[in-house]
Amino acid sequence: MILNEKIAAQLPAERERYRALAKDHADVVVDEVTVGQIVGGMRDIKSLLTDISYVDPAEGIRFRGMSIPEMLAALPKPDGIDMPYVGGLFYLLLIGEVPTKEQALEVESEWIKRSEVPAYVFDTLRAMPKDTHPMTLFSLAVQSLQTQSEFARRYQEGMKKDEYWEPALEDTLNLTARLPIVAAFIYNLKFKDGMEPKVNPSLDYGANFARMLGVEDQDGYADLARLYFIIHSDHESGNASAHVTHLAASTLSDIYYAFSAGLNALAGPLHGLANQECLDWLLGVRDQFGGVPTKEQLRQYAWDTLESGQVIPGYGHAVLRVPDPRFTAQMKFAKERFPDDTLVQIADMVFEVVPQVLKEQGKAKNPSPNVDAISGTLQYYYGVREFDFYTVLFGVSRALGVTANYVWARALGQPIERPKSVTMKMLEDVVAGK
Numbered sequence: 001m002i003l004n005e006k007i008a009a010q011l012p013a014e015r016e017r018y019r020a021l022a023k024d025h026a027d028v029v030v031d032e033v034t035v036g037q038i039v040g041g042m043r044d045i046k047s048l049l050t051d052i053s054y055v056d057p058a059e060g061i062r063f064r065g066m067s068i069p070e071m072l073a074a075l076p077k078p079d080g081i082d083m084p085y086v087g088g089l090f091y092l093l094l095i096g097e098v099p100t101k102e103q104a105l106e107v108e109s110e111w112i113k114r115s116e117v118p119a120y121v122f123d124t125l126r127a128m129p130k131d132t133h134p135m136t137l138f139s140l141a142v143q144s145l146q147t148q149s150e151f152a153r154r155y156q157e158g159m160k161k162d163e164y165w166e167p168a169l170e171d172t173l174n175l176t177a178r179l180p181i182v183a184a185f186i187y188n189l190k191f192k193d194g195m196e197p198k199v200n201p202s203l204d205y206g207a208n209f210a211r212m213l214g215v216e217d218q219d220g221y222a223d224l225a226r227l228y229f230i231i232h233s234d235h236e237s238g239n240a241s242a243h244v245t246h247l248a249a250s251t252l253s254d255i256y257y258a259f260s261a262g263l264n265a266l267a268g269p270l271h272g273l274a275n276q277e278c279l280d281w282l283l284g285v286r287d288q289f290g291g292v293p294t295k296e297q298l299r300q301y302a303w304d305t306l307e308s309g310q311v312i313p314g315y316g317h318a319v320l321r322v323p324d325p326r327f328t329a330q331m332k333f334a335k336e337r338f339p340d341d342t343l344v345q346i347a348d349m350v351f352e353v354v355p356q357v358l359k360e361q362g363k364a365k366n367p368s369p370n371v372d373a374i375s376g377t378l379q380y381y382y383g384v385r386e387f388d389f390y391t392v393l394f395g396v397s398r399a400l401g402v403t404a405n406y407v408w409a410r411a412l413g414q415p416i417e418r419p420k421s422v423t424m425k426m427l428e429d430v431v432a433g434k
C-alpha cells in the first residue's frame with residue numbers, strides 16, 4: 001500500500017533526525033517556564049513535538065506547512081467539485097506531500113475496503129439509554145472497536161519496537177474508515193429510524209457521509225463534509241483532544257483506547273462541545289429578536305451573557321490571537337452559497353460586534369472567533385439541526401490528525417509522556433527566592 005511504502009522510505013532519515021535531537025542535542029535549552037504557566041494550564045510551554053501541523057498565533061493553522069487556502073487549492077478534488085478529497089488531506093498529513101489524484105483515491109479506496117463495522121458495535125450502542133449524549137456513544141463505540149486492534153495483538157506476540165508503526169497504521173486506517181459509519185449510525189439511532197448505514201463504494205468519504213446521514217441537498221452537504229473533515233483534522237498537538245490521545249498512546253495503549261480518551265476531552269464545553277453551545281447561543285439571539293437583531297441589541301445580548309458569568313462560545317483561543325482561518329474558510333463557504341440565511345447573517349454580525357465587547361470586558365486574550373463560531377450554522381442550514389451531534393462530526397475529523405500523529409510517534413519511537421509536578425509550597429519558595 002502506498003502509505004506504508006512512503007512512510008518506510010522516509011523512516012531512515014526521520015529516525016536519524018529524531019535520534020540526533022534526542023541524543024546529540026538533548027541539553028540545548030528551548031524554553032523557560034514561569035509560575036504563571038504552571039498555574040495557568042501550561043499555556044505556551046514549548047514541550048510537544050509534531051511535524052503534522054503548526055498553529056502560528058498571528059496566522060493560524062498550517063497543515064504540513066500549508067495554510068488552509070493553499071491546501072484547499074492544492075489538494076486533488078473529485079471532478080467538477082469545489083472541495084478536495086478527504087483521502088488527499090490524510091495523505092498530506094501522513095506523508096507531508098500533496099498527493100496526486102490517484103494517491104488520494106488510493107486512500108479513499110483503502111477506507112472503502114475497511115468500512116465494515118462489526119455488528120456488536122451497533123448492538124452495544126443500541127443497548128444504551130435513549131438519552132445518552134452522542135459523544136458518549138461515539139467514545140464507547142471507538143472503545144468497543146479495541147477488540148480489533150492489530151497493534152495490541154502484535155504487541156502480545158512480541159513485536160519489535162521498529163515495527164510498531166506498521167500495525168499502528170493498520171489500526172489507523174481501520175479506525176478512520178469506520179468512524180463516519182459509526183457517526184452516521186449514532187445520528188440515525190438518536191434522531192432518525194436507527195438504520196445501520198453502509199458505504200457506497202463509488203463515493204468518496206465526504207459524499208458517503210452526506211448519503212449515510214440522509215441529508216436532502218446531498219451534493220452541497222458532501223462538499224461541506226469534505227471541508228469540515230479537512231479543516232477540523234488537526235490543530236498542532238497541544239489542544240486537549242490531540243494531547244490526550246498522544247498521552248494515552250505514549251503508554252503503548254493502541255489507538256482505539258487512546259482516541260476514545262481523546263474524544264472524552266473533545267466532549268468538553270471549552271473544547272469541541274463549544275460548536276453546539278455556539279449554535280444554541282445564535283439561536284437564542286434569533287429567537288429573542290425574531291431574526292437578525294440590530295448591532296446595539298446584539299451588543300447588549302453579548303453583555304448579558306458575560307454578566308451572567310457565561311463565556312461567549314466560539315470566541316477566544318488559547319493560542320490564536322487573530323480570527324481563526326477555519327472560521328474564515330467556513331464563513332466564505334456560507335457566504336458563497338447561502339448568504340441570505342438568517343443565522344449566517346447573525347453569525348456575521350456577531351463577528352462585527354462581539355470582539356469589541358470582549359475587548360471592553362478586558363479578560364479574553366483573544367477576542368476573535370474560533371472554528372466553533374460558525375460550524376454549527378452551516379450544519380443547521382443543511383438540515384442537520386440536532387446540535388448534540390455536532391461534536392461527533394468534530395471527532396470524525398479530529399481522528400485524521402491525531403492518528404497521523406500517532407503513526408509518526410510510534411515510527412519515531414517517542415517515549416511515554418511523564419512531566420514533573422511541583423507543590424504550591426515549592427512554587428512559593430521559588431517566588432520568595434528560597
Ligand code: NMX
Pocket residue numbers: 269270271272274306310311312313314315316317318319363364365366370371372
Ligand atoms: N467569553 C468570555 N470570557 C472569555 C472568553 C469568551 N469567549 N474567552 C476567554 N474568556 C475569559 C476566560 O474565561 C478567562 O477568564 P478568567 O480569568 O475569569 O478565568 C480569561 O478570559 C482569560 O482567558 P484566556 O487566557 O483568553 O483563554 P484560555 O486560553 O484560558 O481559554 C478558551 C481559551 C477557548 C477555552 C476560551 O477562550 C473560551 O472559554 N472560549 C469560549 C469557549 C470556546 O469557544 N471554546 C472552543 C475553543 C476551540 N475549540 O474548538 O476547541
Ligand code: MLT
Pocket residue numbers: 234235238239240241271318319370371
Ligand atoms: C482545536 O481545534 O483543537 C481548538 O481550536 C483548540 C485548541 O487548539 O486549543
